[in-house]
Amino acid sequence: MRIHRRTLLALALATGLTAPAMAVAQAEDIKIGVLATFEGAFTVLGEDGERGALTALDEVGGMAAGNKIVVVRGSSDASPDSAIRAARKLVEQDGVKILVGPLSGDEGIAVKDYAKTQPGVTFINGSSAAQDTTLRDPAENFFRFSTDGAQWMAGLGTYAYNEKGYKNVAVVAEDYSFPYTQVFGFMAEFCKAGGKVPSKSWVPIGNKDYSSVIAAIPDDVDAVYVALGGADAVNFLTQFQQSGGEAPLIGGSITVDQTVLTSKGRLRDVLIGTPAAGPTADTNDTPEWNAFVEAYKKQEGAFPSPSLFAHAYYIGMKAALLALEETGGKLDDDGANFRKVLSSLSFETPTGKVSLDKNRNAIADIYLTEVTEGPDGNLLNKLIKVVPQVNQTLGIDEAEFLALGAVSRENPSCP
Amino acid sequence: MSIADAPKTPPGSAPGSPGTGITRRQVWGLFWLVLAALFIWLVFADWPDWVKNILLSKKAFLSACLNGLTLAGLYFLVASGFTLVFGLMRNVNLAHGSLYLLGAYIGYEIADRTGYWLLGVLGAFLILSVVGLLMQVVVFRRLEGDDLRQTLVTIGISIIAADLMLAVWTGGTYQILIPDWLAGAIKLPIVTAVRSNGSIVLLSYPFFRLVVLALAIVIGIGLWLMLNKTRVGMMIRAGVDDREMLSASGTNVHLIFAVVFAIGAGLAGLAGVIGGSALSVAPGEDVRYLLASLVVVIVGGMGSITGAAIGALIIGLAEQIGLVYFPTYGVVLTFVIMVVTLAIRPQGIMGKSQ
Numbered sequence: 001m002r003i004h005r006r007t008l009l010a011l012a013l014a015t016g017l018t019a020p021a022m023a024v025a026q027a028e029d030i031k032i033g034v035l036a037t038f039e040g041a042f043t044v045l046g047e048d049g050e051r052g053a054l055t056a057l058d059e060v061g062g063m064a065a066g067n068k069i070v071v072v073r074g075s076s077d078a079s080p081d082s083a084i085r086a087a088r089k090l091v092e093q094d095g096v097k098i099l100v101g102p103l104s105g106d107e108g109i110a111v112k113d114y115a116k117t118q119p120g121v122t123f124i125n126g127s128s129a130a131q132d133t134t135l136r137d138p139a140e141n142f143f144r145f146s147t148d149g150a151q152w153m154a155g156l157g158t159y160a161y162n163e164k165g166y167k168n169v170a171v172v173a174e175d176y177s178f179p180y181t182q183v184f185g186f187m188a189e190f191c192k193a194g195g196k197v198p199s200k201s202w203v204p205i206g207n208k209d210y211s212s213v214i215a216a217i218p219d220d221v222d223a224v225y226v227a228l229g230g231a232d233a234v235n236f237l238t239q240f241q242q243s244g245g246e247a248p249l250i251g252g253s254i255t256v257d258q259t260v261l262t263s264k265g266r267l268r269d270v271l272i273g274t275p276a277a278g279p280t281a282d283t284n285d286t287p288e289w290n291a292f293v294e295a296y297k298k299q300e301g302a303f304p305s306p307s308l309f310a311h312a313y314y315i316g317m318k319a320a321l322l323a324l325e326e327t328g329g330k331l332d333d334d335g336a337n338f339r340k341v342l343s344s345l346s347f348e349t350p351t352g353k354v355s356l357d358k359n360r361n362a363i364a365d366i367y368l369t370e371v372t373e374g375p376d377g378n379l380l381n382k383l384i385k386v387v388p389q390v391n392q393t394l395g396i397d398e399a400e401f402l403a404l405g406a407v408s409r410e411n412p413s414c415p
Numbered sequence: 416m417s418i419a420d421a422p423k424t425p426p427g428s429a430p431g432s433p434g435t436g437i438t439r440r441q442v443w444g445l446f447w448l449v450l451a452a453l454f455i456w457l458v459f460a461d462w463p464d465w466v467k468n469i470l471l472s473k474k475a476f477l478s479a480c481l482n483g484l485t486l487a488g489l490y491f492l493v494a495s496g497f498t499l500v501f502g503l504m505r506n507v508n509l510a511h512g513s514l515y516l517l518g519a520y521i522g523y524e525i526a527d528r529t530g531y532w533l534l535g536v537l538g539a540f541l542i543l544s545v546v547g548l549l550m551q552v553v554v555f556r557r558l559e560g561d562d563l564r565q566t567l568v569t570i571g572i573s574i575i576a577a578d579l580m581l582a583v584w585t586g587g588t589y590q591i592l593i594p595d596w597l598a599g600a601i602k603l604p605i606v607t608a609v610r611s612n613g614s615i616v617l618l619s620y621p622f623f624r625l626v627v628l629a630l631a632i633v634i635g636i637g638l639w640l641m642l643n644k645t646r647v648g649m650m651i652r653a654g655v656d657d658r659e660m661l662s663a664s665g666t667n668v669h670l671i672f673a674v675v676f677a678i679g680a681g682l683a684g685l686a687g688v689i690g691g692s693a694l695s696v697a698p699g700e701d702v703r704y705l706l707a708s709l710v711v712v713i714v715g716g717m718g719s720i721t722g723a724a725i726g727a728l729i730i731g732l733a734e735q736i737g738l739v740y741f742p743t744y745g746v747v748l749t750f751v752i753m754v755v756t757l758a759i760r761p762q763g764i765m766g767k768s769q
Binding site for chain 1: 471472474475477478479482483486581585586587588589590592598599600608619620621623624694695697698699703734735736738739742743745746
């Protein structure tokens with residue numbers, strides 16, 4: 001009898017909890033899933049991604065073509081299977097027709113494959129930046145307005161070789177598709193300019209103790225190229241400083257991002273002066289960027305300047321909202337018309353014009369930066385140069401670019 | 416006591432029996448001696464090229480070994496509390512990782528506000544001891560003897576604690592700043608290379624790492640002394656062997672349980688501050704250290720401090736050497752060791768078979 005009453009109570013509670021959620025989603029509302037890493041080593045990154053998406057939503061007052069937009073969150077931990085689980089939950093349980101995400105490279109490839117099994121749902125990339133998400137075997141309904149990791153490196157390899165004078169560079173990067181893509185983008189230019197990369201260390205994502213990796217870096221390199229993100233980057237940089245590392249650093253896009261620059265500790269000594277490249281620059285002074293920073297800062301817990309995750313999710317969400325506005329918020333044809341509008345979308349963002357190529361991958365401006373100390377003592381990425389309208393093949397002819405092979409631990413190589 | 420303990424002297428001259436000139440024990444002794452000699456040679460000799468081809472550079476190899484040792488020290492600090500609690504209470508405390516993370520955050524707050532790192536270490540130890548005490552008195556005592564429920568409750572606590580800590584300290588990465596007298600690198604009297612002009616290059620190593628190792632050794636010896644030389648230790652060991660009999664002989668078992676739980680939780684908190692200073696503090700650490708403690712304790716043997724030390728040493732070294740020499744599969748190595756241990760010696764290296 002007692003168990004019976006308990007079951008009833010549990011049932012009543014469960015219904016009580018779900019009922020308000022059902023009441024909110026009415027026929028007129030459009031549900032957009034936001035998939036980001038709200039757990040694990042990339043939590044900070046995911047939280048900032050969400051801030052970016054919400055910034056885009058707040059700009060239009062949470063409405064598109066007269067319909068209220070309801071955001072449904074999906075959480076992953078940067079592993080592909082967790083991203084698939086979250087995407088399935090959003091699509092199959094919550095019934096979203098538009099999904100913005102995921103955040104990390106391997107997740108992007110996994111969600112792209114999942115997208116093929118859900119032709120009626122439109123997937124708009126968050127900030128995942130592995131090359132093969134769109135370059136090889138793309139999905140018809142997967143769009144990336146945020147460019148990929150190799151594009152983000154545009155200009156850096158040449159700058160490191162010519163301006164900084166680094167001839168020999170060691171690479172330390174996480175062992176998955178996004179850092180492969182970043183290293184590819186960096187080395188494509190650096191090796192072409194004449195530079196050598198004698199040693200590459202691929203470390204597992206979420207590694208804590210880098211001192212052995214640091215010790216294995218050859219003593220005779222001019223600089224160390226670091227493509228690590230979030231907590232991994234903080235750990236590496238702290239231990240690099242602790243072990244008395246003297247070689248200057250070159251940063252991957254997310255290594256010197258606000259998510260790392262704002263963390264507490266003795267990082268700044270090793271970080272100041274580090275060149276990097278990426279889709280954003282903190283000291284960008286255009287009115288569009290400044291307006292975006294102001295809008296972003298209204299979000300709860302915002303960084304002094306939006307990270308590239310906030311930027312990427314903002315762009316993705318913005319594209320979805322613009323296309324929804326144009327189609328009048330109609331998704332009843334399984335989103336076919338919506339996707340048609342998306343494909344031909346070309347719009348001004350806080351970081352210049354963005355349009356898509358035939359694989360639905362963005363062509364956009366890339367920013368070459370250097371870490372400096374800001375007026376309040378915080379660290380900022382100072383804008384050095386803008387590389388205009390970088391496409392996915394980095395300006396190389398497509399057939400020739402594909403012949404370079406898929407990015408991997410071994411490719412490219414110039415020891 | 417039984418036939419199994421009697422010396423094995425089968426008829427004839429099977430290998431290992433006396434009479435063949437060399438015993439099995441001597442073979443092992445010789446093996447360890449050769450291994451030790453090889454290691455000493457690797458540390459002090461100037462490496463010829465063929466060794467460099469296999470082991471990268473001397474600096475990389477020695478640093479990996481030293482890092483393995485210091486990481487082992489950290490793992491030992493976390494796992495020793497875990498193994499004590501398990502040995503005594505037969506209770507797998509799956510919230511042990513949460514205690515580690517909470518200790519790290521509390522240590523960060525105290526060190527950040529007062530400016531004294533040592534105060535952070537001490538505070539985390541004391542506060543986490545109290546937390547452990549409360550967990551034992553409020554939760555585990557009520558569920559005594561019900562292993563499944565205890566395990567499920569600890570999983571529940573760890574999930575709730577992880578989300579609460581995420582709410583308070585957000586998802587950011589924290590670094591507990593160590594005082595200046597502990598920071599920086601020191602030169603060890605080991606030559607890693609000779610420059611062309613004849614000057615020698617010494618191995619430099621972060622001083623704080625060596626402090627972590629020393630601390631782990633001191634705490635390990637302290638625990639061993641407490642367990643083997645004091646009255647409380649005697650009671651704890653008696654409790655590990657036969658809880659009912661200890662209780663029947665008039666000892667207040669609950670008090671012993673509470674003390675052990677407090678020490679275990681306090682050590683986890685202390686390890687949190689040490690780990691948060693040497694590495695960093697971020698959400699997800701709780702699971703990582705819980706997993707590390709589980710593997711260490713499974714390899715070393717449940718309920719044994721010596722076992723925890725040996726297990727930590729093996730896992731720490733395997734992790735670091737794996738990271739340098741085969742990073743992609745390094746993660747697997749830890750679990751291969753665990754699987755092999757389970758297959759050959761299911762009770763762990765120092766565990767008692769039951």
